[in-house]
Amino acid sequence: xxxxxxxxxxxxxxxxxxxxxxxxxxxxxxxxxxxxxxxxxxxxxxxxxxxxxxxxxxxxxxxxxxxxxxxxxxxxxxxxxxxxxxxxxxxxxxxxxxxxxxxxxxxxxxxxxxxxxxxxxxxxxxxxxxxxxxxxxxxxxxxxxxxxxxxxxxxxxxxxxxxxxxxxxxxxxxxxxxxxxxxxxxxxxxxxxxxxxxxxxxxxxxxxxxxxxxxxxxxxxxxxxxxxxxxxxxxxxxxxxxxxxxxxxxxxxxxxxxxxxxxxxxxxxxxxxxxxxxxxxxxxxxxxxxxxxxxxxxxxxxxxxxxxxxxxxxxxxxxxx
Numbered sequence: 001x002x003x004x005x006x007x008x009x010x011x012x013x014x015x016x017x018x019x020x021x022x023x024x025x026x027x028x029x030x031x032x033x034x035x036x037x038x039x040x041x042x043x044x045x046x047x048x049x050x051x052x053x054x055x056x057x058x059x060x061x062x063x064x065x066x067x068x069x070x071x072x073x074x075x076x077x078x079x080x081x082x083x084x085x086x087x088x089x090x091x092x093x094x095x096x097x098x099x100x101x102x103x104x105x106x107x108x109x110x111x112x113x114x115x116x117x118x119x120x121x122x123x124x125x126x127x128x129x130x131x132x133x134x135x136x137x138x139x140x141x142x143x144x145x146x147x148x149x150x151x152x153x154x155x156x157x158x159x160x161x162x163x164x165x166x167x168x169x170x171x172x173x174x175x176x177x178x179x180x181x182x183x184x185x186x187x188x189x190x191x192x193x194x195x196x197x198x199x200x201x202x203x204x205x206x207x208x209x210x211x212x213x214x215x216x217x218x219x220x221x222x223x224x225x226x227x228x229x230x231x232x233x234x235x236x237x238x239x240x241x242x243x244x245x246x247x248x249x250x251x252x253x254x255x256x257x258x259x260x261x262x263x264x265x266x267x268x269x270x271x272x273x274x275x276x277x278x279x280x281x282x283x284x285x286x287x288x289x290x291x292x293x294x295x296x297x298x299x300x301x302x303x304x305x306x307x308x309x310x311x312x313x314x315x316x317x318x319x320x321x
């Protein structure tokens with residue numbers, strides 16, 4: 001913990017220094033030398049421009065980055081909500097092969113505090129850049145940690161399921177980034193029209209004997225109700241930060257296109273914070289446009305104790321028809 005705090009303090013000092021060009025080196029995982037060089041150059045340009053824009057207190061210059069309109073839109077939304085800076089001058093990472101191309105993960109970022117918000121260690125995040133098979137940038141997302149990613153990928157060695165698990169992790173990272181971007185359009189797209197939204201909150205009762213008891217009260221919402229309420233939250237908060245520090249992926253035993261994803265989520269805004277378990281039921285029958293049919297959230301503690309894992313929503317709690 002002391003080392004992390006020292007790192008954060010050093011990074012805060014680095015915000016005030018002149019931005020330096022960042023060099024990205026891919027050690028292995030990309031066999032084609034030309035594609036490897038394209039990816040290294042693209043990642044280096046993006047991160048160097050991020051730090052230059054942060055240092056000069058301006059918007060990102062996408063002409064320098066050379067990325068497509070979709071990536072420009074995504075990075076602009078993230079930059080507007082929580083500007084960031086890359087905290088290493090040189091990044092040496094493995095390239096990861098995916099079904100659609102390649103990834104560079106484990107990119108260290110510091111989310112720059114805005115307004116009167118105090119600095120704290122949770123500002124450290126990591127990013128992933130996705131590329132197509134030619135080395136063109138496809139997306140820039142906030143990522144789950146590399147350890148969580150590899151644990152999920154290695155948990156099943158069946159080739160088809162491995163490809164699906166990589167896709168799920170990619171969409172989970174897009175999902176997480178969408179909240180940090182306040183991207184209501186992506187969330188509207190990824191939730192099915194008949195999605196079931198369940199949220200839990202702790203209700204405290206004071207008993208006549210003087211002690212208190214707690215229980216979780218659950219509330220159901222439709223997709224329309226949930227997105228309407230979420231839009232109001234996005235419009236009235238300065239920033240939103242969603243993090244995931246645990247993840248479990250389960251394939252349905254009889255419907256192999258359906259996956260349950262359980263995440264331990266931290267949610268922070270300038271006015272609110274909570275920690276809890278998020279469950280998503282993903283439908284991958286259309287791999288080009290997967291949908292979420294169920295979203296549940298539960299607090300991770302009740303009456304001062306961790307919520308038992310057998311009380312956390314999971315794939316077995318929902319019937320697929």
